Amino acid sequence: MDFKFLQELIVPAKTRIILLIMDGLGGLPLEPSGKTELETACTPNLDALAGKSVLGLTQPAGPGITVGSGPGHLAIFGYDPIEYEIGRGALEALGVDFELGPDDVAARGNFCTVDEKGIITDRRAGRIPTDIGRELAELLRTIKVDGVEFFVETVKEHRFAFVMRASGLGDALSETDPLKVGVPTLPVTALNRESEQAACYANRFIKQARCLLADKHPANMITLRGFAKLPHIPTYPELYGLKSAAVAINGMYRGVARLAGMNVLNVVGDTIADEFATLEKYWNDFDYFYMHVKRTDTCGEAGDFAGKVRVIEEVDAFMPRLLALNPDVVIVGGDHSSPAVLKSHSWHPVPVLIHGRYVRPDGISEFGEHACSRGSLGVLPATHVIRIALANAGRITKYGA
Amino acid sequence: MDFKFLQELIVPAKTRIILLIMDGLGGLPLEPSGKTELETACTPNLDALAGKSVLGLTQPAGPGITVGSGPGHLAIFGYDPIEYEIGRGALEALGVDFELGPDDVAARGNFCTVDEKGIITDRRAGRIPTDIGRELAELLRTIKVDGVEFFVETVKEHRFAFVMRASGLGDALSETDPLKVGVPTLPVTALNRESEQAACYANRFIKQARCLLADKHPANMITLRGFAKLPHIPTYPELYGLKSAAVAINGMYRGVARLAGMNVLNVVGDTIADEFATLEKYWNDFDYFYMHVKRTDTCGEAGDFAGKVRVIEEVDAFMPRLLALNPDVVIVGGDHSSPAVLKSHSWHPVPVLIHGRYVRPDGISEFGEHACSRGSLGVLPATHVIRIALANAGRITKYGA
Numbered sequence: 001m002d003f004k005f006l007q008e009l010i011v012p013a014k015t016r017i018i019l020l021i022m023d024g025l026g027g028l029p030l031e032p033s034g035k036t037e038l039e040t041a042c043t044p045n046l047d048a049l050a051g052k053s054v055l056g057l058t059q060p061a062g063p064g065i066t067v068g069s070g071p072g073h074l075a076i077f078g079y080d081p082i083e084y085e086i087g088r089g090a091l092e093a094l095g096v097d098f099e100l101g102p103d104d105v106a107a108r109g110n111f112c113t114v115d116e117k118g119i120i121t122d123r124r125a126g127r128i129p130t131d132i133g134r135e136l137a138e139l140l141r142t143i144k145v146d147g148v149e150f151f152v153e154t155v156k157e158h159r160f161a162f163v164m165r166a167s168g169l170g171d172a173l174s175e176t177d178p179l180k181v182g183v184p185t186l187p188v189t190a191l192n193r194e195s196e197q198a199a200c201y202a203n204r205f206i207k208q209a210r211c212l213l214a215d216k217h218p219a220n221m222i223t224l225r226g227f228a229k230l231p232h233i234p235t236y237p238e239l240y241g242l243k244s245a246a247v248a249i250n251g252m253y254r255g256v257a258r259l260a261g262m263n264v265l266n267v268v269g270d271t272i273a274d275e276f277a278t279l280e281k282y283w284n285d286f287d288y289f290y291m292h293v294k295r296t297d298t299c300g301e302a303g304d305f306a307g308k309v310r311v312i313e314e315v316d317a318f319m320p321r322l323l324a325l326n327p328d329v330v331i332v333g334g335d336h337s338s339p340a341v342l343k344s345h346s347w348h349p350v351p352v353l354i355h356g357r358y359v360r361p362d363g364i365s366e367f368g369e370h371a372c373s374r375g376s377l378g379v380l381p382a383t384h385v386i387r388i389a390l391a392n393a394g395r396i397t398k399y400g401a
Numbered sequence: 402m403d404f405k406f407l408q409e410l411i412v413p414a415k416t417r418i419i420l421l422i423m424d425g426l427g428g429l430p431l432e433p434s435g436k437t438e439l440e441t442a443c444t445p446n447l448d449a450l451a452g453k454s455v456l457g458l459t460q461p462a463g464p465g466i467t468v469g470s471g472p473g474h475l476a477i478f479g480y481d482p483i484e485y486e487i488g489r490g491a492l493e494a495l496g497v498d499f500e501l502g503p504d505d506v507a508a509r510g511n512f513c514t515v516d517e518k519g520i521i522t523d524r525r526a527g528r529i530p531t532d533i534g535r536e537l538a539e540l541l542r543t544i545k546v547d548g549v550e551f552f553v554e555t556v557k558e559h560r561f562a563f564v565m566r567a568s569g570l571g572d573a574l575s576e577t578d579p580l581k582v583g584v585p586t587l588p589v590t591a592l593n594r595e596s597e598q599a600a601c602y603a604n605r606f607i608k609q610a611r612c613l614l615a616d617k618h619p620a621n622m623i624t625l626r627g628f629a630k631l632p633h634i635p636t637y638p639e640l641y642g643l644k645s646a647a648v649a650i651n652g653m654y655r656g657v658a659r660l661a662g663m664n665v666l667n668v669v670g671d672t673i674a675d676e677f678a679t680l681e682k683y684w685n686d687f688d689y690f691y692m693h694v695k696r697t698d699t700c701g702e703a704g705d706f707a708g709k710v711r712v713i714e715e716v717d718a719f720m721p722r723l724l725a726l727n728p729d730v731v732i733v734g735g736d737h738s739s740p741a742v743l744k745s746h747s748w749h750p751v752p753v754l755i756h757g758r759y760v761r762p763d764g765i766s767e768f769g770e771h772a773c774s775r776g777s778l779g780v781l782p783a784t785h786v787i788r789i790a791l792a793n794a795g796r797i798t799k800y801g802a
Contacts, residue, residue, distance in 0.1 A: 002483065005483055006466075009466070051434075052433050358429065358740075358742075358743065358747070360429050360430070360437065360749050360770055361430075361433050361434065362771070362774065363434065363771065374775070375774070376458065376750070376770075376771075376774035376780065377780065378779045378780045379779075380464070380780070384463075384464040384465070387463070387464045387465030387466070388464050388465045388748070389465075390465055391464075391465035391466070391467065391747075391748040392465075396465055396466065396467065396748070397467070398467045398468065398469055398745075398746055399462055399466055399467065399468050399469065399472055399482070399483075400468055400469035400470075400471045400472040400473075400482065400486070400487065400492070401469040401470070401471055401489055401492045
């Protein structure tokens with residue numbers, strides 16, 4: 001993707017684009033000859049929209065590659081997820097809705113158990129309840145070191161997000177978790193000169209944490225891994241001149257959207273209905289909306305085929321409300337596949353439809369994996385979707401004469 | 402495109418390839434569920450040929466990108482149109498069939514109106530009639546400056562192509578048109594050291610032009626913009642060992658063909674019939690023919706759906722004559738889409754068929770956008786077409802043992 005080339009062709013327009021993402025949308029049939037979750041779902045509204053759309057199957061990171069939600073979203077937002085990698089620590093911080101700044105170094109933290117010699121006996125501190133994790137996080141927040149600001153945010157049970165904020169920190173840092181018991185935790189070492197200061201801050205934090213937690217068995221020590229800053233990503237306003245907004249409930253999706261320069265809207269409540277209400281409320285304020293539905297993925301990962309079908313049907317029922325807003329371009333797709341039979345994310349290409357007044361409709365009135373495989377978009381990199389949407393929204397001018 | 406890799410595999414053969422381009426071939430239906438121009442046209446010969454061909458949809462410069470005819474042709478000729486950019490000035494010169502040399506710096510010229518203080522009052526000199534433009538071009542041709550040769554070619558009304566010929570000229574030059582009235586024209590400034598001589602020549606030309614035109618109100622001054630040399634492009638003879646010829650009437654297409662090293666044939670007359678007669682006349686002299694039909698695009702840009710349908714039908718009627726020549730490989734396609742409903746070029750992928758004795762036919766006896774979207778070529782970069790044609794013409798040998 002040559003952003004510079006595209007950027008020079010961008011022109012303003014008074015059009016609105018909606019990208020509706022059902023997380024983990026792509027699926028698999030229960031039996032080889034059967035239907036996928038999306039094909040099983042009764043989706044009269046999506047099927048009708050498909051008939052007026054171009055269809056295809058998106059690949060977030062090329063053939064055979066299964067992606068996490070971070071790279072999956074970067075891809076459907078138009079960014080090469082291999083070029084723009086979001087490190088684990090940064091994803092963990094985004095996941096708890098932490099507003100990670102460009103200079104922040106984040107890490108995934110674990111409470112763990114060590115014996116009197118500092119030897120790890122349980123890497124997860126017996127999976128302490130989340131409430132206890134919160135209390136201990138409060139304690140860790142009292143740690144102060146000159147020149148740096150620390151943040152500790154509980155994720156779940158023994159997990160927390162750790163962030164160091166100071167200017168000029170590098171993130172090439174070794175992990176302290178030896179990934180086995182029977183050995184001590186490791187010190188943080190800088191893997192390049194730019195990261196030496198950060199290693200020093202992290203080690204001083206760990207030293208103080210060890211003292212504060214000494215009597216908090218089983219959570220009497222911490223490990224830190226996946227140190228990472230956010231990648232610098234050219235934003236939607238910079239690239240496309242789009243006033244863009246995100247309607248998403250879960251932290252990570254909000255975080256990736258923020259990274260792309262979107263305004264992350266406040267959703268009151270946590271249902272799909274609440275998300276559609278938010279879309280309607282802010283409809284006049286932006287010209288691009290990303291909307292995220294999480295539960296398709298949750299069901300897929302849980303192996304709940306019928307549950308995933310029901311979530312898709314629920315989304316389908318909201319489509320008339322979405323279309324009543326008269327968007328110029330509508331994209332419906334996913335960030336990756338999460339087939340219930342696999343109980344996990346998968347590499348299978350993901351159904352997508354792009355609707356707009358100027359698409360050349362494929363005339364296939366069905367939204368599903370097999371229908372999309374016959375669509376004129378073919379199997380395409382997920383990163384291409386935004387370009388086609390922008391073209392259909394009148395936002396890309398002619399190249400050359 | 403890795404030309405070096407391909408070039409090493411090229412072998413000679415006694416085969417002939419025809420590339421028939423209907424300009425702006427791709428279209429859109431008038432109604433979402435309707436047929437495009439190509440699908441509406443009655444094309445028994447193209448449909449029969451499609452049944453013995455592989456079909457697909459070409460993208461000249463990637464998803465969502467609308468191209469001009471210059472980049473559209475470069476792409477279908479096999480050149481990445483983003484890597485090989487033809488500047489505006491060079492396109493203008495090619496458009497009037499000027500034989501632009503590799504050292505020439507071309508620009509788009511306008512006659513304009515200035516007041517006694519040199520302030521622009523009309524950037525187009527009241528769109529003077531083309532005849533007046535020709536007379537004034539004659540006058541400008543009298544301008545002489547040591548060390549450089551100038552060419553002035555009328556385009557239409559107030560527009561002309563301007564060319565400077567001298568060795569070693571750079572084309573990084575600022576434009577003299579301020580793009581608004583109420584301000585004076587700007588001097589040409591060199592944007593790098595290599596272009597300083599060219600800036601000097603251009604400014605001396607402009608100075609003399611101002612004197613010569615002083616009493617020619619409303620066309621009493623000129624502006625120059627889009628300074629550009631031709632890109633250096635490896636030619637068909639160099640790349641493929643092809644003795645190649647172009648059958649085209651309009652200057653720009655002839656110019657781009659010349660750039661690719663094709664012999665531009667003299668077409669007597671300006672009808673499609675005249676073009677086919679030219680093809681037949683020279684059939685034994687070359688092993689690759691590019692043939693260009695302009696009016697599909699003209700109708701598309703004019704919003705004339707029925708007219709575009711008729712031009713396609715006219716071309717279809719000539720197909721038996723084309724096939725009677727027994728070409729080894731026939732490509733029928735377009736350089737870009739020009740849907741009548743948009744009255745402009747567009748980003749929609751363009752139908753293409755490749756026929757030859759050794760293609761694996763898709764068995765789809767219809768040439769149209771939807772039929773091509775079901776073809777085995779899928780959605781492919783336009784640059785790939787020449788490779789597939791060369792392979793089918795027995796001109797690419799095996800890679801590796």
